[in-house]
Amino acid sequence: MLTFQIKTHKHGQTYSKPHFYILNKGLNSGKPCRTPIRNSFVVSTETIEQKEALFQLSLMLLESKCYNYYLKGSVIPFIGIHDVKNLLIKNHIHLQQEEVQTKIEAIKKIEVLEKGFQNKLKTIQELKISLLRSCKLER
Known part of the structure; x- marks a missing residue:
């Protein structure tokens, strides 16, 4: 079972569990990053393997433009934290294939x-x- 937490990243905060960041504002919303960036969510997992699996899943969702459907805003598009979490939960079953x-x-x-x-x-x-x-x- 895949367990993870997703929260809004606060600049300067450090995390002890394996984690990565997902950009939440701009046309690149949904882009996973390994280094901390502003305007992002942090996804924390229990193991490094889970982190890598979710990172790759997020990259696949970005490349297949799945995040674009959930973009809101007219001037600066953004994606909500619940949309990202729901997409990761819905699509994590594909990682076992x-x-x-x-x-x-x-x-x-x-x-x-x-x-x-x-x-x-x-x-x-x-x-x-x-x-x-x-x-x-x-x-």
Whole structure:
């Protein structure tokens, strides 16, 4: 059984149990984060495995645009804490499926590759800038 608590995060507060954050304001509402951010909910669990499972579930809900249905507000959209909690509760049963677990493992590997490519692109961009700066152009 998956047990978790979800509360509004207060800036500067620390948590002892395994936890992650879910952004609750803006067009990226529902985005899970591992570091504390303003305008977010904190999801606390009993174990690290539960935290990772809920983090991946929240990421899947964000990517499949499930949170968009619950956005409120015209200028700055936001999502309510009860909507997030209900979505996590309704969809946690999918985490036990073996097919979903294999896809989560594949997504983790893809994220590692993506970070590697981002580092390579950053290095290439720095090289490009240094080559352009080495040209002796007049002002």
